[in-house]
Amino acid sequence: MDVDTSGLCDRIAGGGTMIAPSDHAQRERFCCDLETNFSVVAAAGSGKTRAITDRIVQIARSSGALEWLPKLVVVTFTHRAADEMQRRARQKILEARVSFDVVAAFNRAFFGTIHSFCVRLLSDYGHYLGLPPRLDLISDDDELWHDFVQSRTSIGHCLSEENRRILLRHVPVRQLMELGRRGNVSLPHATEFGPCPELDLDGIYRFSPSARSLEKIERGHAEVREWENAYRSGVDFLPLLECPSSAQGFVAVWDEAFGPFRKWLNCCALSVAAKIQSAYRDFRLDHGVLTYDDQIALADSLLQHPIAADRIRERNFRVILDEAQDTDPQQFSILLEVARPARARGHWLETRTDPPRAGHFCMVGDFQQSIFGDRADLKQYRRIHETLVEGDAGDALEFAVTFRLDQRQLDFVNSVFPLLLNEQENQVKFVELNPRPGLLPGQVVRLDIQAENERATRDKQTERQKADKEARQVAAWIKKNGLENLRAWCWSDVAILCPRKIWLRPLQEALRRVGLDVQTQSDNELNADNPAHAWLTALVTVLVKPQLSYEIVGVLREIFGLSDDDLARFSDGSGQRFQVQSITGEKGVVAETLNSLAALRDAIRSAPLYQAVCQAVADVRLRERLESLPSDEFDDLSTELDRLLVTAATAEADGKTLAEFARDLRANFDAPRESGPARRDAVQLITGQKAKGSEWDAVIVPFLSREVRTRSPDYARIVRIPPTGELVVALGRDDTSKEVKDALKLAERQEMERLLYVALTRARHTLVLAFDHALFHTAQGASPKNSQARWLRSAETEENSKVFGKLPKETQYCAATQERQREDTIQRELEQKLTLLPEVGAKTKSDGLKRAADYVRKLNPSRVAGGRILPITGSDTWKETDPELRPLAVESAATRYGLWWHEFAQRIPWTADANTCTRIFDEHQLRSPDTARSRREWQRLQEHLNDSTDFRQKFASDSVLLHSEMPFLWPGEASKCVEGIVDLAIFDRAKREWLILDWKTNRISRDQTALLRKQYLPQLAAYWRAITQMTGMPVEARIYSSATGQFIAYQPDELVAEWERLRTLPLNELTREIEAKPRVSNHARRG
Incomplete structure (x- = not known):
């Protein structure tokens, strides 16, 4: 093909010719x-x-x-x-x-x-x-888990009675419960286990230790003998022992003695954990909540x-x-x-x-x-x-x-990473990078960190002190080189990448000391870490639960800054005095603050959600209090507060109350927080994991020789064995064999090598590597085993030493790069200008404010009720919503059936023969949420279609046009417009008249037909008026009850009278007649 559909061709530098990659x-x-x-x-x-x-x-x-x-x-x-x-x-x-x-x-x-x-x-x-x-998402399940645990009288019945007895004798119930709770993968259900293996501990007793490990192993012998005596005597609960020594040979003997027994226990524990996981999921669903x-x-x-x-x-x-x-x-x-x-x-x-x-x-x-x-x-x-x-x-x-990468970075990556990503031991294969057309030169620079008398103070220096020393040198170097030599357009295009978030803190402090703004981003920041989210959550919570004394004290202490001494004096040993339900007669700063919160609570009691939250923020001066916090520790708190206010407005639009909004804030308290956009003048500090998918003009990677530590795992835990993917339970550290431990360490190292690939491929123009071997080397003079320098094979004796040894130590300005950046910036600014709205003048703004309430109100007739007479299905509301825009949970079976019926009726070929209609029904019957009902109601409609004297005569003529799901928007009167969708509109061109028909799937009996007719009179009156005015022709209005198989007609005079009633209603009264979407309890049972 000769057309460049990819759109990824670049211009050759200095020319306009397009060349494909x-x-x-x-x-x-x-x-x-x-x-x-x-x-x-x-x-x-x-x-x-x-x-x-x-x-x-x-x-x-x-x-x-x-x-x-x-x-x-x-x-x-x-x-x-x-x-x-x-x-x-x-x-x-x-x-x-x-x-x-x-x-x-x-x-x-x-x-x-x-x-x-x-x-x-x-x-x-x-x-x-x-x-x-309806199911709500839950992230903090502590309270629900507590309820689940209290509901369980026993566990482990998926095992035989004897196997269950042995398992519970050696493994605490709490450990088994937590395994089922924390398992973030679906656990396999094993059903059959052989008998418990016999224990033979003679090998442990016969082991002859060396003099160096004699004391530990003799103590271990005594512990094993005591444990075995308890085991043989039938003690009710007997925790497992851990290997007391790592002496050469002893671990193997220990594993041989206890290994089969522990492996059997672990298999039993995995089976029980799988059952608990399944039971807890059912418990959550029964309570209307679920997790990711x-x-x-x-x-x-x-x-x-x-x-x-x-x-x-x-x-x-x-x-x-x-x-x-x-x-x-x-x-x-x-x-x-x-x-x-x-x-x-x-x-x-x-x-x-x-x-x-x-x-x-x-x-x-x-x-x-x-x-x-x-x-x-x-x-x-x-x-x-x-x-x-x-x-x-x-x-x-x-x-x-x-x-992304310029020539020097591309050459560097192609030289270094084939040795890391080498397809050996299940590591991935390196894909050699190819250059794009019009490539810029780029630069990869080596920054050597100086030890500064490190030999004399090495033993006294902590790792943090060494990190501070390196951070100061890196910050000074960045400040000295500046944007031009780094080939970066602005400071937000400069990023420092580290494999651990904790490593970013000394860099942040050092950069601020040299006068550079900094923005820190990471994957594991939670909503709770942000004061705007935490404070608003606490404030709204105490306003809806005015007697939560613990939370009220937190609000007084954190938001209002009251001292612990004042709080202690006010409580006088009684925490119940902290309440905002009523005004207190006490004196002092604590009482005055409590009274102001009580008055605020009373003032917003009947206010809409968004107005209530805004008033709470204003009365407490929450924005001003947030802005008083140190800006170097907390970024853009005002912006975060605005985001939360938007969330409150959205919650109000969804029909939520202040209490429900407070519940949602608490539920998301420990959820990961989305990072904000980069500030233009701030150097970006970010972890390598978070950096994936991003790119910057210049990237600095410090701490290459610093040991990358991994947190020790908690037990009991579920382990996925890397080579096979098999899931096993590890009740303690002895439950992972040397082979499994080695496999886990290998997988971790290989993942860190891939993380290095991610980090070193983020730089568009400049990549800087900080070599700090002089600071972090071991006593033997090498970089720590688990360090980025070791993984890169950068030492003088390692394979990549020549690549790193040849790197230049000075940055250089590049005019071609700056010119390309300038051109790209002009293009971006031009695109932004094309999308910006013109500035609004003061007079225009003033006129707009005066007429802010003067706009056309849209009336959706399907929501207009003449008084709630019969249970509604909700399908009248949601049928007029695009399927992709409907709520994520359609809230009742009746609504789902109503939607199905409307979608099916839309596809009925009204003028086709009976066999064609039946075939269409059979296809849609597969999707019906209630197949028996849909077949029954289809048979009733067929009777009308087959009767030439009934409904069918309306469209039997060649002069008739049919429109299924006909939308309309009619500008009505007094700043109102009517919008809706007619389920079936039939236009007789010869008679110049219309029939509009609306499907109703309410489950009623024939003696309730009059009630159904009355309930939907306002909707049909609005439809009738709109179509009459838009076409200038006579319109007949009917509804069809699928439950009874009846066509129900409305007389013109009653439609006129009903429209007159609707038309003359004040807007607020008309709004009250718009029914809310039906809700179903979260506690609805399944099945």
Whole structure:
């Protein structure tokens, strides 16, 4: 092909000629071959986001755009990445000048995380698993876990009585419960175990220790003998022993004696933990809540349900997965199963039959950037990649041209990393990077850190002191070189990367001392760490729960800054005195503050949610108090408070109360916090893990010789053995064999090597490596074993020594780089100007404020009620909402059925023969949430269709036009407009008259027909008035009751009278007649 669909061509420096990258053919194929599945390995900076965007644009240009785009599922690692992907794709689609229908179809595509996609599947099909209609996400489950534990009278009944007795004799129940609670993977259910192995401890007693370990091992012999006596005598509870010595040979003897016994206990514990995990999930669902892991596990179960899986697959989703290397096995399973054909059974990776349909599954990732081994599974990613390719279910592509790295960085990476990413011992293969057209020179610089009399003070220096010393030198060096020599356009384009967040603190302090602003970002920052979130949560909580004395004291102490002495004097030993339910008669600063909170609580008691929160923030002067905190410790607290106020406004729009908003804030207290945008004049401090997916003009990597420590694991825990992926329980440190420990250490080292690849491929123009061997070397003169320098093989005696030894020690200014940056900045600013709105003058703003309330109010007739007479289904509301914009949980079975009926009726070919109508029904019957009811009600409607004297005569003539789901928007009177969707509109061109019909699926009996008719009179009156005024023709209005099979007509005079009533209602009274969406209790039982 001669058209550059990738859009990734670069200009040759100094000219305007466009040259395609060397991997252009593979990019072209990924973009244009829409009927093939692909697994793309995209190296660092290779433009994978652009490639995905180009494929989406090609879909929009194709003949199948209207069908395929609404079925598109683009799954990314974060919501921010999804928003960016969607924004870029929309921009390119608009630039492609496709039709508005295609743009509308694109707007129905899914862009989001795997968890968001699972929520959609569960909301639409969760009833097949017996899930309650509404489920709330929970992140802090301490209270729920406590309730679950209290509800359990015993555990372990999945084992035989004897095996259960032995397990509970040696393993605390609490450990077993916590295993089931904390397991973030689905645990296998084992059902059969052999008898408990006999213990033979003679080998331990016979072991002859060396003189050096004699004392420890003799003490160990005594402990073992005492333990064995208790074991043989039948003591009720007998905790397991840990090996008392690491002496050579003794550990092997210990493992031989206790190993089989402990392994058997671990298998039993895993089985019990699996049952607890399952029971706790059921308990959460019974209480209307679920976790992120539940979303994944339940969606996976849904796709193994034969009926639900078929109905999901009938939607013909087309999946594009980004960051495939960060996807765990269950998440992979969901996306693969969604893309398989209907009627497929089992898991594809196990059955190898019915693979994902052609063009329905693409994944883009990079084995080299797999750095989240705690949640992702590199082995599974490899397996899927190979299975797709070897089974002819997809093709492999490789993007090796980097559009990020300049020449020096590219050469450096290609020289260093083949030795690290070498395909040995299950390590990944290095993909050699290729240059883009128009490459800039770039620079990789070596910064040697000086010890400064380190020999004399080495033994007295702590690691933190050494880190402070290096941080001061790095900060001074950055300040001295400046932006020009670093080849960075602004300070936010300079980043310092470390493998541990704690290492960033001395750098932050040192940079501020030399006058540079700093912004720290990390993956593990929680909402609770931010004072704006913490303080607003506490404030709102005490306003809705005025007698929570502990929280009230926290508010007084943290927000108002009252001293502990004042608080202690006021309490006088009684914590109950801290309340804001009523005014206290006490004197003093504490009493005055409590009284002000009590008055605030009383003032906002009947206020809407958003107004209440805003008033609380203003009265407490929360914004001013936040701004008084040290700016060097807390960034943009005012912006964070604004974000929370937007959240309050959204919660109000969702119909939530102040108490529910406070509950949501508390539930998300320990949730990870999204990082804000980079400040233009701040150097970025960030962990290597967080840096993935980002890039900067200049990147500095310090602390190369500092030991990277890993936190000791907690026991009991579940361990995934790296080579096999097998899950095992480790009740103590003795439960992991030397082989398993070595495998875990190897996997950890290899992941750190891949993390180094990520860190050293972030720099566009300048990469700086800080060599600090003089500070952090061991007593033997080498870098610590677990250090970045050792992993890079950079020492004089190691393989990469020549590469590092040749690195220049001075930065250099580059005019070509600065000119390219200037051109890029001008282009960005031009694009921003094109999207900016003109400034609003003072007079325009003043006029706008005066007329702020003078706007057209939209009236949705399907929400207008003439008094709640019969139970409503909710489908009247949600039928007028685009399926992709409906709430994530449609809240009742009645509503789901009503939606199904409306979607089915929309597709009835009214003028076709009976057999055609029956075939359409049979196809849609598969999706019905109540098949018996839908068949019964379809038979009733068929009776009307087959009767020429009844309903059928309305459209039997050739002069009749039928419109299913006809939308309208009519500008009414007194700043009101009427909007709605007529379920079925029939226009008789010969008679010049209309019939409008609305489907009603309320479950009523025939004697309730008059009540149904009265309930929907306001809605039909508004529909009738709108269509009458818009067409200027006579309009007949009816509703059809699917439950009774009756067409119910309205007389013109009653429609006129009802519209007059609605028209003359004041706006606030009319608003009160708009019914709220129905809610279903969170405690609804399943099944």
